[in-house]
Each structure stands twice: as C-alpha cells, then as structure tokens.
Amino acid sequence: xxxxxxxxxxxxxxxxxxxxxxxxxxxxxxxxxxxxxxxxxxxxxxxxxxxxxxxxxxxxxxxxxxxxxxxxxxxxxxxxxxxxxxxxxxxxxxxxxxxxxxxxxxxxxxxxxxxxxxxxxxxxxxxxxxxxxxxxxxxxxxxxxxxxxxxxxxxxxxxxxxxxxxxxxxxxxxxxxxxxxxxxxxxxxxxxxxxxxxxxxxxxxxxxxxxxxxxxxxxxxxxxxxxxxxxxxxxxxxxxxxxxxxxxxxxxxxxxxxxxxxxxxxxxxxxxx
Numbered sequence: 614x615x616x617x618x619x620x621x622x623x624x625x626x627x628x629x630x631x632x633x634x635x636x637x638x639x640x641x642x643x644x645x646x647x648x649x650x651x652x653x654x655x656x657x658x659x660x661x662x663x664x665x666x667x668x669x670x671x672x673x674x675x676x677x678x679x680x681x682x683x684x685x686x687x688x689x690x691x692x693x694x695x696x697x698x699x700x701x702x703x704x705x706x707x708x709x710x711x712x713x714x715x716x717x718x719x720x721x722x723x724x725x726x727x728x729x730x731x732x733x734x735x736x737x738x739x740x741x742x743x744x745x746x747x748x749x750x751x752x753x754x755x756x757x758x759x760x761x762x763x764x765x766x767x768x769x770x771x772x773x774x775x776x777x778x779x780x781x782x783x784x785x786x787x788x789x790x791x792x793x794x795x796x797x798x799x800x801x802x803x804x805x806x807x808x809x810x811x812x813x814x815x816x817x818x819x820x821x822x823x824x825x826x827x828x829x830x831x832x833x834x835x836x837x838x839x840x841x842x843x844x845x846x847x848x849x850x851x852x853x854x855x856x857x858x859x860x861x862x863x864x865x866x867x868x869x870x871x872x873x874x875x876x877x878x879x880x881x882x883x884x885x886x
Contacts, residue, residue: 630664631674632671632673634678636678646711648710648758658875677702680692681705725880735787735807738819746884751763752881758847763792764794767792770883772788776809776879777869777879780874782810782874784869788828793830802827806858811869812867820859822857825857833845840853849869851866851874852872
C-alpha cells in the first residue's frame, strides 16, 4: 500500500494529476493565495496519497486547470470570452476556494453569498418580518478567517446569521443569542441550521433544534453549533449524529459535503435595528 504523503516531504516540483491531465508546479505557486483548497492540502487537512510516479490526484476536470494554475502563478485571469468556459471555470474556482478569481468571473459573488430572496427565507425561519435588513459583521475573505477577528466583531451583538460557502455548497446557522468567548454553550432553543445549496440538489430547508446545547462559544474558533458544524479558519467539521438538530431528510453530514470541509467564504450578519 502506498504511504500517505507527509506535508513536510512534498517534492519540488509538485506533480499533480487533475482528472487525468498532468501538471507540474511549485509549492510556492500553490500557496500563493491564502485560505484555499491548496492551503488545506499543505496543512495536512486533506490526505495526500501520491501514485507510483509521485503525482497527487485531484478528482476534478483538468480541462480548465491550466487557467487556475496560471492565475496562481501570475495573478492575472486570462480566459476565453466563451460563456460556457467561464461558467465551468467559476465552478472550479469555487471548489478551490479562490475568492479573488470567483469575483473576477462573477462579480455578484463578491457582494454576498445569499440572494435577497434567501435573506427573506432565513428571516421567516427566524420569525423575523419579511424585508428585515441585515448588517454584515464578519467576512472571512475580508477579515482573514481569524477567530479573534470573528469574536471581536461578533461577540455581544445579539442574534446572528452565519452563512458558509464550501465548494458549491452553501449552508449555515442562526444563533438567537450573542456570541461570546466564554468557552461555554448557549441554550439551543431558537437556534437552527439550514442548507441552501447541497450535494443532494434538494431545495433549501431548515434543521430546527431538537435538544441539548446550541451555539458553542470558543475564543479559538469561529462560529460553531454544537451537534451541527464548526468553523476554525478555513477548516470546517460537522457532526449531526448527536441529533441536536432535526434532519428531516436524514442526509446527515452529507449536507455540508462531508464531516470535514474546506471553507471558501463565511459571512456573519445581524439584523439591523
């Protein structure tokens, strides 16, 4: 059996097999943007198993990977004007967590993860009047996904909506209480999780709180929901097995893409007064 490739022993150049297409680049190029899939790869969060030729396999369509690699090398996005190519490349940029590239391909993504219609949907689930405006407190790509920045900007504010993008998946949670840094959990009543875009392709739905603790307040983490999911920098984990939150469809952690996921964006909002 091939041994797991340790982060400290990555060769130079780094050899990649992206969907059957072969590429060679440097570790410096792959780490030239913060908080991406490649950063998670080097951190050890993603298990790397080289093939017999030392190539790391990434299960993505390699057709457009040269655009991704050249963007990492040069900082310029040079792609055809073909709408289908740009749409396909946007999907790849979302998977790799390249926020700047996403914004260049579709500026609408830089304005916020959710549409106004989704804002109204979450307001209704929280029992808030339709049309209630939100104020952005924290944005990962702006605030460096830093837990201290999260708590500085979000503690003792009041109710908040947390929205997470991981690849193509969009999900989050509602905390009816103020976040704090006490190392304790807030009551779960009134909190809920939700999925907007998920691997199952099902319509958005709410996961209401069942029992036990709710949002977890930890100074070393970003937003966390006990029995749901937690964010630590660009790394995320989920655990719905405790059934703290009711999963009416029985999809479990698959709603978030798995028990471990890479965060490409996280936004925290509070209702405006």
